[in-house]
Amino acid sequence: MKTAVRTTSLWKIYPQEPDPVEAVRGISTEIETGDFVAMAGPSGSGKTTVLNMIGGLTRPSRGQIWIGDREITEMSDKDLAQLRLERIGFVFQSYNLLPVLTALENAEFTLLLSGIPKDERRKKVLELFNKIGLSGLEDRKPGKLSGGQQQRVAVARAVVANPALILADEPTANLDSKASEDLLDVMERLNQDHGTTFLFSTHDPRVMERSRRLITLVDGQIESDERRNHLSVSP
């Protein structure tokens, strides 16, 4: 199995008076391509920081990160932006859709940045919307969508360009049980259909339950790393 993400001795230290804060302390791990991994742990355990470093949104203080076969810690900001565009999709707790764009325009945003022609963009997004239950909502602005619908648009935006890796930071935190289950169904289906690697940070037991691997962080270090052998998509 190929490696989607690899970190070695990853540290993130925030300079702060009187003592620097060590948010991440020497995390080394590998995530296989096509895996569905949850990273759990209490608040302040470093989950989001790890995701941000893997996504190139923040630079580590020490250590190295590979996305596929590319080491990213020394990349320029411009190259990191290009890497995010081509290979990484993000799903955030607060959906973070662009309020000035419609659901369809939000979902096609990364394709637009990649220079994909309009017809091709629309075709891909409409197919995806159909698959994840967003048909008919294409022209709605985010403010006119429910939380669950917004998060599904965010997932569509993250996966539409077929990135190798999806980083999802507490994706179900703002959703009710039903919307959370629906969203997890969508993500599992995309994982199965496209072989996309998913890495979640979460507090949500539902996400942990449905992950194939659960990494638990405490105080910026890996406390446990267990592989789980079930995958269940709701009927």
Add this chain to the structure above:
Amino acid sequence: MRLTVLLKLAMRSVGRNTRRSALTSLAMVLGLALLVFSRSLAEGAYDKMIDSGVRMGSGHIAIQAPEYLTSGKLEHRLEGEVATLALEAANDVLRESLLSWAPRLSVNGLASSTAAAVPVRIEGVDPELERAFSDIEDKLQDGRYLEAGDRLHAYIGTELAQRLDVQVGNRFVLTAQTSTGDVEGQLVRVAGIFQTGIPEVDQSLIHIPIDTAREWLHTPGATSTLAFLLNESELTDIGVETLQLKLENERQIRVLGWRESSPELAAAIRLDSTGNYIFHSILLAIIALAILNAVMISVLGRRREFGVLQAMGLTGVETGFVVFLEGLFLTVISGVAGISAGLLFTWGFFRDGLDFSIFMEDGLEFGGQIMEPIVIPHFSVEQLLISTFVVVAIGMISSLYPALRASKLDVAEAMKFEQ
């Protein structure tokens, strides 16, 4: 750079927060409208002053002997072939832009009656040409202006008439040093009395027929000044330059624009204009602050959004460029609206002008001229282009700092920001 995407994002963002955009726009629209209106009014007032000044003075362009401007003496005059050459050159160069011209033979002298002797400025004029050139006939209070065929007639100011204690039809004596060096007298009769409202003019200026002046002063065919009036005062500089070039070999001739021949008027306009520029700069600074404020608030309130853009694959520079474009759009939209509103408001006064007579019942002297109470605004294409350029420049400059802030965003920190 993915310009189309960035343009779209910026335009949508301006349109999204309509209340904020509208308020910012309103500040700009009002500021610019005021700027356009006050600038047009000032330009209109200057036009009027220049027109009145050059008609009473030496025209938009004057041709004189080189030393005449400083000496004002009769010995520094144009005559014979030199005068003919100068006139031909002016007619040749100015052509369609020439509205009218007038020859003047001027000398300082003394006006004497049984009541008093008063120092005066005597100008020999061609009555027909002068009538078309200056508006001094419009200032008539009593009698009439000089006419072709007049010989021993004089047109004098009210204050001079009072001091000499003369009325229309009365005679008095002019005395001056002639070209021979002798002091000689000339008896004249008052044909008309004028009042310009400018004390120096009403006290001392006398018009007599130029033929009478030439005969009296023994200067046949001579003129102190050949004055030319143009269709537009903006043509003065180019007219002066071309004439100077054409007459560059003539050492006995000097070509002057109205700023040189009427330095008081030029200085007054320059001074007033400086005041206006300061006022306009303050207005523009307020507009710039309004844009800076609007764009800055927008940036600070949308840090997470900009973080998302960068997470999606936009570079920092591109994110900053979106902000820059937003400021620019806001400026251009408000700028067009403001300039249009200013023009629209000013438009109403283009025909009949704005009446300031309530503020200047007794007339207001400015730069040696009496300001007309009715000012017709003047708005030029050049001014429109400058205003547009200034507005766009302000938008660009005001948006630079917020754009820089957005481009230097810490994406991970921005994601924590609660909108």
